[in-house]
Amino acid sequence: MLRSMMERLGSVIITLLLASIVSFVILRAVPGDPARTVVGPLASDDAVAAVRQQLGLDDPLPVQYWNYITQFLSGDWGYSYSNGADVATVIAARMPATLELAFFAFLIAVIAALVIATVASYRRGVFGIVSKLLAIIGLGTPPFWLGLMLIIVFSLGLGLLPGPSGRLAGFLEPPPQITGFYTIDALFAGDFTAFSDALARLILPACALAVVPGAFLVRLLVANQSEVMQAPFVTVVRAKGVSRWITHLRHVVHNALLPTIGSAGVILATLITGSVMVETIYDWPGIGSTLVNGIQRQDFAVVQAFILLSAFLYVLANLAADLLLELVDPRLRVRAGGVRA
Numbered sequence: 001m002l003r004s005m006m007e008r009l010g011s012v013i014i015t016l017l018l019a020s021i022v023s024f025v026i027l028r029a030v031p032g033d034p035a036r037t038v039v040g041p042l043a044s045d046d047a048v049a050a051v052r053q054q055l056g057l058d059d060p061l062p063v064q065y066w067n068y069i070t071q072f073l074s075g076d077w078g079y080s081y082s083n084g085a086d087v088a089t090v091i092a093a094r095m096p097a098t099l100e101l102a103f104f105a106f107l108i109a110v111i112a113a114l115v116i117a118t119v120a121s122y123r124r125g126v127f128g129i130v131s132k133l134l135a136i137i138g139l140g141t142p143p144f145w146l147g148l149m150l151i152i153v154f155s156l157g158l159g160l161l162p163g164p165s166g167r168l169a170g171f172l173e174p175p176p177q178i179t180g181f182y183t184i185d186a187l188f189a190g191d192f193t194a195f196s197d198a199l200a201r202l203i204l205p206a207c208a209l210a211v212v213p214g215a216f217l218v219r220l221l222v223a224n225q226s227e228v229m230q231a232p233f234v235t236v237v238r239a240k241g242v243s244r245w246i247t248h249l250r251h252v253v254h255n256a257l258l259p260t261i262g263s264a265g266v267i268l269a270t271l272i273t274g275s276v277m278v279e280t281i282y283d284w285p286g287i288g289s290t291l292v293n294g295i296q297r298q299d300f301a302v303v304q305a306f307i308l309l310s311a312f313l314y315v316l317a318n319l320a321a322d323l324l325l326e327l328v329d330p331r332l333r334v335r336a337g338g339v340r341a
Helices: 002-029 034-039 045-055 059-075 087-123 124-139 143-157 184-190 192-229 231-241 242-256 258-272 276-281 287-296 298-330 330-337
Strands: none
Touching: 002 059, 002 287, 034 045, 034 192, 059 298, 087 124, 087 192, 087 242, 087 258, 087 276, 087 298, 124 192, 143 192, 143 276, 143 298, 184 192, 184 330, 192 242, 192 258, 231 242, 242 258, 242 276, 258 298, 276 287
């Protein structure tokens, strides 16, 4: 077990180091001068040179990288000139909105995929064909395009849900911050008006974001459930007189979920870091709009911090999924700890 944990820790360090190097090099290879962007196009060459020296852009690349990584590890993530604040402050203010959107999209994807896959694997036939078509269509649908279609149909056309107008109506006050999730904080505060409004504004962007991972989970769960249904223990359970539906729910679905846990962790991390376009379409005040602005203005500090946080989330999600899988599957604990005589 100790050796396994050390190997995982080593892979975490290597992954984060490679992510920091790649992001550092690519951003500095982008055409343009960040110092000129900071001071403006009308500034003098002396002003640009002063800003370049202040930002350390005149130093050799290895020196720039060393200064960047040491400051990042010490908690100094740099200053965002495009936002006028420290990067850590900007991310801390924007991240709760992204996390709330990703969390609801994850719930929608998992619940919808579980229902569709369970019915499709149990009934097969037409339901199986329909589930495959839905999965193929879902995997091929760009979230930003679906987001636009949802706005046109459900907001502009039918008027059932709010359009792209942020997390809360302008005339409502945000609930007292506890978790950073408007829906949960509104419930804690007993403000059901804010809760219903925040929930209504989450539905469309969360659905647009959930389609691709939901379609992937449908295909994975259908395949896993079909494989489990062929296992000998299912035949034994049915021979004991247990109904086919109860056998499917208690044994087939349960065992098919185990291989899905690892994928679910990566999907959640993907939703957190991959919601940039959906946030932009729905005017969602998350980290996505901040990242787009940082890329446009060559705000290195913001973009580098986002890339490193994304890499960390992916690694953390993989590690958490592996540990959870070992907890629920004794066979993996035996493999990790070695076979004892």
